[in-house]
Amino acid sequence: MDSSDEAAPPSVRSQRGGWITFPFIIGTMAGLTLAAGGWIANLIVYLIQEFNIKSISAAKIYNVVNGSITMFPIIGAIVADSFVGCFSVIWFSSLISLLGTLLLVLTAAISHLRPPSCENGSNACRYPSHLQFAVLYLGLALASLGNAGTRFTIAPMGADQFNNPKSQGIFFNWYIFTMYTATVVSSTAIVYVEDNVDWAWGFGLCAVANVIGLAVFLSGSRFYRLVKPKGSPFRSLAHVVVGAISKRRMILSDQTEDYYHDLNVHAKCPTRFFRFLNRAALRSTEGDANQEGSITNPWKQCTVQQVEALKSLIKIFPLWSTGLFLCTPLAIQLSLATLQALSMDRHIGPRFHVPAGSMSVFILISTSFSIFLIDRLLFPLWEKLTHRPPKLLQRIGIGHALTIVSMAVSAVVESKRLKIARLDDVQNETDAVVPMSALWLVPQLAIAGIGEAFHFPGQVALYYQEFPESLKSTSTAAVAMFIGIAFYISNAIIDLIRRATGWLPDDINQGRLDNVYWFCCILGGFNFGYYLVCASLYKYQNVEKSADGCSKS
Template sequence: MKEEYGGDEGFNQLSLSASNKLRRGWMDFISNFDSQFPYMDDSPILNDAIPGNRRSQSGGWRAAGVIIGVEIAERFAFFGISTNLVSYLTVEMEQSMASAAQNVNLWIGTASLLPLVAASFADSFLGRYLTIILASALYILGLGLLTLSAMLASPSSFQGSGSAASAATGASARPVLHVVLFFSSLYLVAFAQGGHKPCLQAFGCDQFDGEDPQECIAKCSFFNWWYFATTLGSFIALIILSYIQDNLGWCLGFGIPCISSLVALLVFLLGTQTYRFVTIANDEEKPFMRIGRVFFNAARNWRTASSEIDISEEGQDAMLYRRCGQLRFLNKALVAPVDSDDDGKTCNIVEVEEAKGVLRLIPIWIASLSYAIVLSQCSTFFVKQGSTMDRSIRPSFKIPAATIQCFGCIAVVLFVPIYDRLLVPIARIFTLKPSGISMLQRIGVGMFISTLSMVVAALVEVKRLAVAREHGLTQNPNSTIPITIWWLTPQLLLLGVSSVFTMVGLQEFFYDQVSSEVKSVGLALYLSIFGVGNLLSSLLVSVIEEATGGDDGRGGWFANNINKAHLDYFYWLLAGIGKVGLLAYVYFANSYVYKYNVER
């Protein structure tokens, strides 16, 4: 081949020419890309206030509205898979109820923890905008493969002599190809969601400048309407996709979320001209490297006495943080070791306070786990209770037991506008805060309401069991107890209202209290609360089942016959856990110093 171009020299010249053309083409692409999106740099992170001329040309509610619409479609797709996944695993995959529940809990927990990894990568390397696009593409691919696996799961293809045996043992008789394709695509969806959700919300928050008073108020409102959008998307999926999957087939039930994700990506791209891309200098050290260096230097200087640390040299930066006396051991990162002349590796006061800010979030994160454990019951035991109650609306129509989850969604959809447009303005008059009440106060109110919901749930279960005993139905778990399913609505409505306080408050808190370079990671920390909470809830159920002697499904608090079980005891226990978590939360919240108070 080289001889055709004049030997080695001619071939090398041709290769060099092609390489130069490729490089020039790439630089032209980057130049055109920058001219189309003048506010976007290599890393979409905000350091300073946005100039007034840019503020009027980009961002705001116009851009945030597009992003909220994308979130509705994404939640519609995700909940379209998750809400009815147990049914698919037990019916189509022929798994036992225990195996299906374990797989669902593991998948949801993984999906809630993956944002920590994806958001860290986005904030340090790729940026939020490009991460959203890449995650959306993986989302579409995962849902497309999930639809393909449903197409391969033709009932006639798997009928055989092993079906009865597999059903008896709880194992799946499905071919290995179908099982591998299904779970691979399922976890691809979880991975894509891990990159999509925290970055999309952080990108939506970037459309508002926290340094501008009016946009600061709008940003507080954004968190309310964001949660409204997520609930609306899940509500639509619960109503529409559950019916389609049960009655029209899983291919269509998985295919519609795939189409929804594709439309969401197109809408997101069409809105690019309206977005506000906020940047930092490309030569800055990555945020996690800075934070890690603070902890390393503090550990290296652990023998240094506090009296030897002088921050007066830091000038104005020191004055910004002088009021904050928490976590003083990290101040040791400000000095160089005695046996070292290299002052270049020491940290400044801004970097130390950045690391302190991350560390101060941990107690709030831990205390919030009790709320996540309570919230995880909504899609498990509440539904099981509802399946034994009178679900008749008309003599010829019964609502599905899973539909009772809609009451929590309805509470959110109705209460968010009331909270945002009525309660916040009233509270703002007395507190003079843009958000009405502080973020930590809002979280605490929701935790109190969630604990109250468990008390109500326990009392309702006592009533349900009493009616079952009164009519002699304790030995028949498949019979309908003459007590209406509407008895479950108070606890669901309370949980829905509590989520407007706590979940929205946690979103705003973890976004606001981290440095601007790691906003996506802050929201990923919020999501990880519910991932860990879901796993802890599963562990709690396993421990109680073992402790109460119900591991064979015949007795204990979680007996297969729910009319002989003691879910009321479990709800009382959850109320106690919620109370302990609330007390711990109040203690940590009272000692917390807001980043706003420190920096301003």
């Protein structure tokens, strides 16, 4: 068990937790990620080949699914923090994802649940019926929501097993390493089965992996440290806003004793940031606290700790917002790279044919390998040379810069692909294959993966460290949330580009996908500038020292 277990707060069962839980949590992550990755990675190809859906429309459905998977974890996190805890959210969500995956198995196994097959690009292709769409979308919805409830809720539960930040940091690195490695396996092995054996068998393997992940999770239940929910933290934050407004006429004090504090917590003055909120913690004479010190009316009397919790969210919000347009170009790249691969030569040798849905594996391999090198080589070397570890904001900033480089490389490669398409007159043929190897897409995807190795673990650790104690599950879900919103923004940008330009027709050989990537590069550049401003103004709250006195009105 973690050596600092004696310091565990009373809200946890201190006799549990520690490294003994690590194999169970990582095993759960591996199984559930295998299950989800097997159908997500090849979804665009499945929609095009089996449901006769046009390429750009399939890419947009893919973005919606990914958006749901990475946006809805915020709901699971709120439920975990407020009501039932992470353990119940994870096992229940695993059952939901299993049900959704089984519905996808049915769509692949029963021919009546799919439209008749036809040649890709043919005008004679039949569109799916309402029933076929209903079963497909229900399966995708359940599988997506179930995956959303597990993927990012496992992270705070794993971190809760340890008390010192170093152990938590090690866990987060292995958590993300496992997520990416398992996705690599599912994006290659399971996708290969789907493309070369049978879609039903491939989706069936996803269902088996889901069952294994759930079984591993439940088998470790006797070892887990379970954090007790403390009620809705968002209600507590609302108390601060209402309390500050109701006491807006009160004069702020410079005396610590004039402010109400949590029991058994060292009294300190509220910070000067957004100081009008400090009024919520001023002791009132209206009898909002009894003689024992308990608050009787939380809408009028708050504690300094509640006020500071709200302030910490306000301080970090600008940094959080930079993640939206960091991930939007990556979401566009992820979906459009699959369409590029479909139009390129994917042979390696005379027999092996790389599945288009497996192209994302190069991002995953790059990220996993880079995380290992960063954790074991780069950061120790950095610390040896500078005598201090790199700051989380520096790590995230490097990820921003590498993402911009990836978009620029994507634009250059696509320009070359279009030039070859014109030279070989394939633009006059619908969905023709350009005589250019799909391996040309690897450098841009590898650079994007290196960027993710910097910014993704950095952001997970930053928000877990900087969010209030009552919002630890929500902290990691906040990362997932801006990734999810980015997928929806990417769909909006694709729609805007299709309406305003001719860059994105259904046959990308007749478009200008390179201009789309240059647009993403410019978007990322502006966002990077915004990030630098936010990072330069931000002060780490875990090391920020309180002022000697309180603010005066």
